[in-house]
Amino acid sequence: MILKGVGIGRGVAVGPVLRMAEPLPEPKDEPRAASVSAEAENARVTKALAAVNADLNRRAQEAANGDEGTKQAAEILQAVAMFASDPALAANIAKMVDDGKTGERAVLEGFGQVEEMFRQIGGYQGERAADLHDVGQRVIAELMGRPAPGVPQSETPFVLVAKDLSPADTASLDLDKTLAIVTSEGGPTSHTAILCRARGIVAVVSAAEAVDLTDGETVIVNAARGEVTTDPTDEQLAAAHDAKLRADKAKELRGQPGQLKDGHRIPLLANVGKPSDAKTALEYGAEGVGLFRTEFLFIGNEEPPTVEEQTKAYAELLAQFPGKKVVIRLLDAGADKPLPFLTPEDEPNPALGLRGLRTLAQHKAVLEGQLKALAAADAQTDADLWVMAPMVADEWEAEYFTKLGKSFGLKFVGSMAEVPSIAVMADKVSQVTDFVSIGTNDLTQYTLAADRTLGSVSNYQTAWHPAVLRVIKMICEAGNKNGMPVGVCGEAAADPDLAVVLAGLGVNSLSMTPVALDDVRAELAQHTLEEAQQIAAKALNGDFYNPPQWCELGE
Numbered sequence: 001m002i003l004k005g006v007g008i009g010r011g012v013a014v015g016p017v018l019r020m021a022e023p024l025p026e027p028k029d030e031p032r033a034a035s036v037s038a039e040a041e042n043a044r045v046t047k048a049l050a051a052v053n054a055d056l057n058r059r060a061q062e063a064a065n066g067d068e069g070t071k072q073a074a075e076i077l078q079a080v081a082m083f084a085s086d087p088a089l090a091a092n093i094a095k096m097v098d099d100g101k102t103g104e105r106a107v108l109e110g111f112g113q114v115e116e117m118f119r120q121i122g123g124y125q126g127e128r129a130a131d132l133h134d135v136g137q138r139v140i141a142e143l144m145g146r147p148a149p150g151v152p153q154s155e156t157p158f159v160l161v162a163k164d165l166s167p168a169d170t171a172s173l174d175l176d177k178t179l180a181i182v183t184s185e186g187g188p189t190s191h192t193a194i195l196c197r198a199r200g201i202v203a204v205v206s207a208a209e210a211v212d213l214t215d216g217e218t219v220i221v222n223a224a225r226g227e228v229t230t231d232p233t234d235e236q237l238a239a240a241h242d243a244k245l246r247a248d249k250a251k252e253l254r255g256q257p258g259q260l261k262d263g264h265r266i267p268l269l270a271n272v273g274k275p276s277d278a279k280t281a282l283e284y285g286a287e288g289v290g291l292f293r294t295e296f297l298f299i300g301n302e303e304p305p306t307v308e309e310q311t312k313a314y315a316e317l318l319a320q321f322p323g324k325k326v327v328i329r330l331l332d333a334g335a336d337k338p339l340p341f342l343t344p345e346d347e348p349n350p351a352l353g354l355r356g357l358r359t360l361a362q363h364k365a366v367l368e369g370q371l372k373a374l375a376a377a378d379a380q381t382d383a384d385l386w387v388m389a390p391m392v393a394d395e396w397e398a399e400y401f402t403k404l405g406k407s408f409g410l411k412f413v414g415s416m417a418e419v420p421s422i423a424v425m426a427d428k429v430s431q432v433t434d435f436v437s438i439g440t441n442d443l444t445q446y447t448l449a450a451d452r453t454l455g456s457v458s459n460y461q462t463a464w465h466p467a468v469l470r471v472i473k474m475i476c477e478a479g480n481k482n483g484m485p486v487g488v489c490g491e492a493a494a495d496p497d498l499a500v501v502l503a504g505l506g507v508n509s510l511s512m513t514p515v516a517l518d519d520v521r522a523e524l525a526q527h528t529l530e531e532a533q534q535i536a537a538k539a540l541n542g543d544f545y546n547p548p549q550w551c552e553l554g555e
């Protein structure tokens, strides 16, 4: 059975489950014994709060002396410790004790009220509610004279399964023993997730069905897929072992340039959807941006953003890549990305209708506004800006757009190759445009005449189809002959094996979702150009393509 959650990172781990200890029993809501005065009870609570505060600060200090990952934990622990020294919270608890509650119950309710407030605010603050709860539980444990709830002890490595982990638990995890963490709650911005990322711990969070996992059962935790496999077969275990070796090795190369075994360079770039994504791209060692989709500026608005608004957003992205290549794609409205103020509503087949450059050509103000904003952002920053148009069909459209872009002062102006016609005309296109970036998602859809949004034809949506690869080859050959760089920015670039094929076909750079960079970088480094060309020849022959079963006639 496969449990779905949100993976943190790309790691893979296999091991036995060890569940977090059961929470403390809930303190009863009954009056305090008459023999215990409010003063004495409050003194007990004050002591417990101080002890927890000191314990968390001690852990913060220990974490601060550790590695880079635990240093981040230190800051979080210090912030969490402050919950135990918050005067307003302490005063509220004291009042409840004055009103006759036990210290344990007053702490539970006092912390609970603030937790509830955090939950109602939601988002990042909402996820802090779990941290607050953990501090409250520690204070109650102190009052009850019990050990604080926390990570169970084990002599052998384990996959830790919990509802959610507190920062104190995550920070003090023994990394030699903790193979992975699975939580049934907590989102990708929970402290569990943040600290797992920082400490390189394999994790899947928010896997609701993880509540059913039991101590000792073997699971595969695959963060890249956001999956936890229970009761794995020998085959699944072997595949997990290979994936683990690959993931471990892949990380070691982060920060190195993308290249084949013989040093043949294939720069590895990132696809990003908004300027704030740049941080992740850089973290994963992207050498620049190969596709910046500008749709985020337009979607959800009644009208196009102003030139000033666009300039600000483009400059924000470019400023994060000084001296590095950043490819920005003009608005790709239409088909799977309709925009009310640009896209006709009555197209029976929008994928074959007005989209990409075809739409922009009908809305010159939008087209020219984008080019103006890009030129202005370029002038303010030091990145190496390349600009391209989506859905360019042939050399006339390619030449039109390239000349138009240059008339705005842009230096590198190219075309996306998503329609097979541009490949058929590639010898001409490569003489009139500065570069081509292949969008394999659409190129596959149009080569195989299979709508990429339709589940019924999803089996056609693979760039492993030799027809797609042959179309790519035509573009590469023309590009390499005429000195026109050819990149790939569709999903195909993120498949490590396909990336090798693309390199063998003559693609010059690859752009992908940042988390895929490690694996692609590592796989490219395994093959020389000659080997990649041999693999590509097999792929062009269809050796790696599985046709649909109904094509088999049988006996």
Ligand SMILES: C=C(OP(=O)(O)O)C(=O)O
Pocket: 291, 293, 332, 418, 438, 439, 440, 441, 442, 443, 489, 490, 491
């Ligand atoms: C990168 C591509 O563009 P889109 O944003 O349409 O996926 C593509 O088609 O491969």
